[in-house]
Amino acid sequence: MSTPYAKLPGWVEYGLIPLVNLVVAFAVAGLVVLLVGESPLEAAYHMVNGAFGRGEYIGFTLYYATTFIFTGLAVAVAFHAGLFNIGGEGQAYVAGIGVALACLWLDRFMPWYVVFPVAILGASLFGAAWAFLPGWFQAKRGSHIVITTIMFNFIAASLMNYMLNRVLKPLGSMSLETRTFEAGGQLPRLDWLMSIFGLSVGTAPFNVTFLLALAASFGVWVLIWRTKLGYEMRTMGHSPSAARYAGIKEARIIVITMMISGALAGMMALNPIMGETYRMQLDFVQGAGFVGIAVALMGRSHPAGIIPAAILFGVLYQGGAEIAFEMPSISRDMIVIIQGLVILFAGALEHMFRPAITRAVLAFSGRGRTQAAVKGA
Amino acid sequence: MGELAIELKGIDKSFGLVHANKDINLKVRKGTIHGIIGENGAGKSTLMSILYGFYQADRGEILVDGRAIDIRDPNTAITAGIGMVHQHFMLVENFTVLENVMLGAEESWILNAGISKARAELKRLEREYALDVNPDAVIEELPVGLQQRVEILKALYRKADILILDEPTGVLTPAEADHLFRILEQLKAQGKTIILITHKLREIMAITDEVSVMRRGEMVATRETAKTSVEELAELMVGRRVLLRVEKGEAHPGDVKLSVKNLTVRDSRGVTMVDDVSFELRAGEIVGIAGVAGNGQSELLEAISGIRRAVSGNVHLGGEAIDVTGHADPAELRRRGLAHVPEDRHHVGLVLKFEESENAILGYHDDPKYRKGFVLDIDAIRADAEANIQKYDIRPPNARLKTANFSGGNQQKIVLAREMERDPDVLIIGQPTRGVDVGAIEFIHKRIIEMRDQGKAVLLVSVELDEIRALSDRILVMFAGRVVGERKPDASEGDLGLLMAGVEGPKEAAE
Ligand SMILES: Nc1ncnc2c1ncn2[C@@H]1O[C@H](COP(=O)(O)OP(=O)(O)OP(=O)(O)O)[C@@H](O)[C@H]1O
Ligand SMILES: [Mg+2]
Numbered sequence: 001m002s003t004p005y006a007k008l009p010g011w012v013e014y015g016l017i018p019l020v021n022l023v024v025a026f027a028v029a030g031l032v033v034l035l036v037g038e039s040p041l042e043a044a045y046h047m048v049n050g051a052f053g054r055g056e057y058i059g060f061t062l063y064y065a066t067t068f069i070f071t072g073l074a075v076a077v078a079f080h081a082g083l084f085n086i087g088g089e090g091q092a093y094v095a096g097i098g099v100a101l102a103c104l105w106l107d108r109f110m111p112w113y114v115v116f117p118v119a120i121l122g123a124s125l126f127g128a129a130w131a132f133l134p135g136w137f138q139a140k141r142g143s144h145i146v147i148t149t150i151m152f153n154f155i156a157a158s159l160m161n162y163m164l165n166r167v168l169k170p171l172g173s174m175s176l177e178t179r180t181f182e183a184g185g186q187l188p189r190l191d192w193l194m195s196i197f198g199l200s201v202g203t204a205p206f207n208v209t210f211l212l213a214l215a216a217s218f219g220v221w222v223l224i225w226r227t228k229l230g231y232e233m234r235t236m237g238h239s240p241s242a243a244r245y246a247g248i249k250e251a252r253i254i255v256i257t258m259m260i261s262g263a264l265a266g267m268m269a270l271n272p273i274m275g276e277t278y279r280m281q282l283d284f285v286q287g288a289g290f291v292g293i294a295v296a297l298m299g300r301s302h303p304a305g306i307i308p309a310a311i312l313f314g315v316l317y318q319g320g321a322e323i324a325f326e327m328p329s330i331s332r333d334m335i336v337i338i339q340g341l342v343i344l345f346a347g348a349l350e351h352m353f354r355p356a357i358t359r360a361v362l363a364f365s366g367r368g369r370t371q372a373a374v375k376g377a
Numbered sequence: 378m379g380e381l382a383i384e385l386k387g388i389d390k391s392f393g394l395v396h397a398n399k400d401i402n403l404k405v406r407k408g409t410i411h412g413i414i415g416e417n418g419a420g421k422s423t424l425m426s427i428l429y430g431f432y433q434a435d436r437g438e439i440l441v442d443g444r445a446i447d448i449r450d451p452n453t454a455i456t457a458g459i460g461m462v463h464q465h466f467m468l469v470e471n472f473t474v475l476e477n478v479m480l481g482a483e484e485s486w487i488l489n490a491g492i493s494k495a496r497a498e499l500k501r502l503e504r505e506y507a508l509d510v511n512p513d514a515v516i517e518e519l520p521v522g523l524q525q526r527v528e529i530l531k532a533l534y535r536k537a538d539i540l541i542l543d544e545p546t547g548v549l550t551p552a553e554a555d556h557l558f559r560i561l562e563q564l565k566a567q568g569k570t571i572i573l574i575t576h577k578l579r580e581i582m583a584i585t586d587e588v589s590v591m592r593r594g595e596m597v598a599t600r601e602t603a604k605t606s607v608e609e610l611a612e613l614m615v616g617r618r619v620l621l622r623v624e625k626g627e628a629h630p631g632d633v634k635l636s637v638k639n640l641t642v643r644d645s646r647g648v649t650m651v652d653d654v655s656f657e658l659r660a661g662e663i664v665g666i667a668g669v670a671g672n673g674q675s676e677l678l679e680a681i682s683g684i685r686r687a688v689s690g691n692v693h694l695g696g697e698a699i700d701v702t703g704h705a706d707p708a709e710l711r712r713r714g715l716a717h718v719p720e721d722r723h724h725v726g727l728v729l730k731f732e733e734s735e736n737a738i739l740g741y742h743d744d745p746k747y748r749k750g751f752v753l754d755i756d757a758i759r760a761d762a763e764a765n766i767q768k769y770d771i772r773p774p775n776a777r778l779k780t781a782n783f784s785g786g787n788q789q790k791i792v793l794a795r796e797m798e799r800d801p802d803v804l805i806i807g808q809p810t811r812g813v814d815v816g817a818i819e820f821i822h823k824r825i826i827e828m829r830d831q832g833k834a835v836l837l838v839s840v841e842l843d844e845i846r847a848l849s850d851r852i853l854v855m856f857a858g859r860v861v862g863e864r865k866p867d868a869s870e871g872d873l874g875l876l877m878a879g880v881e882g883p884k885e886a887a888e
Contacts, residue, residue, distance in 0.1 A: 222752065226752040226753055226755070227751065227752055227753060228742055228743070228747075228748070228753060231735070231753065234728075234731075235731075235739065238728045238730045238731070239724060239725075239728050239729075241721075241724045241725050242724065242725055242726070242727065242728050242739065244684055244707070244725075245682075245684055245707060245717075245719060245725045245726065245739075245740065246707065246708070246739045246740040246742070247683070247706055247707035247708025247709070247710075247711065247740060247743075248708075359449070
């Protein structure tokens with residue numbers, strides 16, 4: 001039953017409950033670490049230190065967070081219209097073509113601030129195009145978006161394989177990647193931002209795409225809660241029958257929503273391609289599309305929740321890499337387990353502790369009067 | 378007599394700024410039927426939800442059979458012998474009756490043993506209380522009246538001695554309601570205690586032993602039913618004298634605003650729901666469509682308003698055709714002056730998760746006056762919503778409150794206000810006063826007649842025959858998808874009743 005037995009104050013709803021969920025997730029993760037014969041405390045230390053210990057580490061954490069903000073927003077936007085876009089992975093991957101083309105075309109004779117907007121456009125167009133087809137199939141033929149977007153992830157993988165093998169790879173090169181971009185295809189790092197806090201980014205690829213991610217978050221908020229399109233999307237997401245009554249055209253909303261979602265997922269490609277490696281490599285998305293689902297779930301599909309959730313996953317990635325590095329008996333797969341636990345407790349089992357916490361909060365605030373409980377009866 | 382089944386002492390409950398229950402005291406005697414009445418938003422459902430453990434009271438005590446108990450959740454309530462049939466059913470639609478009844482009371486991990494036991498117990502209950510339902514029927518295929526019986530069975534199966542029914546007759550046909558009351562009498566005869574919330578004072582007079590009246594969160598009176606009257610109760614509820622009869626003058630019908638010719642509509646399974654229906658609706662008149670629920674009225678309204686595609690037929694709005702068999706666009710029909718209050722406010726007329734102000738523009742969100750450049754003009758939207766709240770006395774007067782948190786009757790007013798305040802030419806209304814209190818019914822009826830007198834054409838569908846007769850200038854009776862007769866509003870109830878049952882009476886001249 002969805003009706004909560006009691007309405008909780010905001011700090012419990014959005015603060016305490018997520019926190020308890022996280023703590024439990026980490027506690028269970030700790031047990032797993034114990035199981036492989038390592039110290040959970042040491043692992044925790046490396047996790048925190050690895051994510052925040054130095055300016056450079058923070059830079060890495062935020063670099064990953066940038067990626068997850070985009071994919072999280074993509075899932076959230078679709079979710080508001082009642083659509084479950086699992087295809088962020090493929091949309092981001094294909095969007096890489098848009099970024100790469102813009103860079104390969106312009107990087108030699110244009111500064112980054114000219115190339116960047118073109119690349120944003122390219123990423124959005126290719127991402128949107130890749131999401132358009134599943135949307136269109138759903139709207140016109142009723143093929144379920146969950147199925148089609150998954151299928152499109154596989155198609156994207158093959159397509160990109162082909163593109164990197166046959167089209168975008170420079171002649172004579174052995175590795176599956178484009179050529180390295182010149183200065184115009186390289187985004188500036190956010191040294192200045194870090195230095196405000198007296199930190200240095202070091203080698204971390206923390207770049208201006210982060211600012212674009214923040215802008216996109218604000219844009220999504222405006223779109224969902226302040227525009228007619230967002231209103232129509234939400235109406236459809238909550239109640240398709242009310243949407244029909246209101247004269248909202250379902251097919252149109254599905255297609256447009258999917259394209260916006262795909263464009264957001266696509267912008268993710270800017271971060272690794274123009275912000276880190278300065279070339280497009282095989283498999284550059286590395287599961288970020290799927291992490292976006294967890295981020296959107298944790299962030300309750302609201303930009304204000306997605307940003308912290310993306311940072312949390314940034315911490316898991318960056319801190320997790322540090323654990324794997326410092327504690328050789330813990331492999332990277334272990335990190336995947338920890339991430340899985342976070343998703344499990346903060347997403348799927350979100351309501352597990354709610355009744356107990358509700359009771360505790362009510363007892364503390366002195367509402368439940370001490371009365372004899374029913375015995376036997 | 379004396380023994381109390383339930384005693385509430387000083388129950389107090391607030392939702393933020395809304396003080397829903399103020400220091401409520403209530404005594405319900407064992408083995409009686411106790412009515413609770415009150416305006417929309419008076420706090421009836423809240424009080425019962427506290428008794429059933431859905432909400433926690435901020436203060437106060439609950440005594441069941443004389444013992445104070447702390448009802449923390451519905452499970453405690455059930456253990457204490459309290460059962461509830463909600464205003465909106467809580468059944469699993471694609472489960473069978475038996476599965477629904479067992480749900481949550483399975484008794485063991487292995488279902489099979491439980492199932493045969495449950496089946497036997499269900500049989501016994503059905504016999505004892507004359508509650509015939511097929512245990513293997515799937516819920517979504519049952520009419521509402523039967524779904525409600527399943528809710529009652531669910532409560533009895535959990536050994537409820539005290540049964541709370543929140544507006545049980547709101548969705549029932551008169552015959553179904555009669556049957557329900559027979560069941561309730563039966564339960565009472567077996568010593569069960571029943572608390573009944575309703576807006577229909579007739580029902581209170583017919584079936585309750587005592588009645589308590591709530592107003593604005595307070596319990597203002599309790600009366601022995603035999604010693605009170607409909608007029609007194611209405612006045613106690615609203616705090617002023619209520620006009621229980623509708624006053625309206627002659628109709629002055631003008632041009633034809635809506636014409637329906639040979640309209641045929643099928644439902645998703647291909648069953649013909651509207652069968653070759655034709656009629657005309659003129660400016661300045663109210664045409665009522667009477668009929669037992671499920672005889673095609675809903676589908677007729679849906680087809681005219683462009684939500685459901687018709688199979689064949691022609692519909693003209695203000696002389697221009699509506700593409701009812703193709704792509705009629707509800708948004709465009711609205712722009713052409715057609716307003717529609719749908720029968721099902723929860724699934725169609727409102728988005729329950731929206732703020733009130735967001736629902737106040739549903740379907741009209743395209744209006745340029747709600748736009749400011751790229752974005753919606755939130756201030757303009759809220760201003761309009763607040764004007765409606767004032768005019769229709771929607772409570773609490775908070776345009777930012779989530780719609781689900783308004784009481785049922787106030788939700789209805791949100792829809793009515795939205796559709797009536799757009800100055801439409803043609804107004805189509807399904808069940809205008811379902812779940813609405815007497816004071817508000819008076820207001821809504823007045824508004825409908827006002828609209829007629831301003832020269833609007835009104836098409837009214839209601840399962841309340843009284844309402845149809847009070848408001849309509851002409852009555853069309855639908856049976857099995859066809860219009861089987863037309864009558865004047867002064868036709869006898871018996872005559873209309875026969876028509877509604879599909880028996881063609883002697884033709885009274887309609888014109
Ligand atoms: N969960 C909630 N959050 C906030 N306010 C609520 C909530 N539930 C009820 N209210 C408010 O409490 C008041 C009492 O509501 P309640 O549903 O008890 O009225 P009611 O007497 O049952 O009315 P109706 O006859 O229309 O069903 C209303 O003003 C309502 O808006
Ligand atoms: Mg109620």
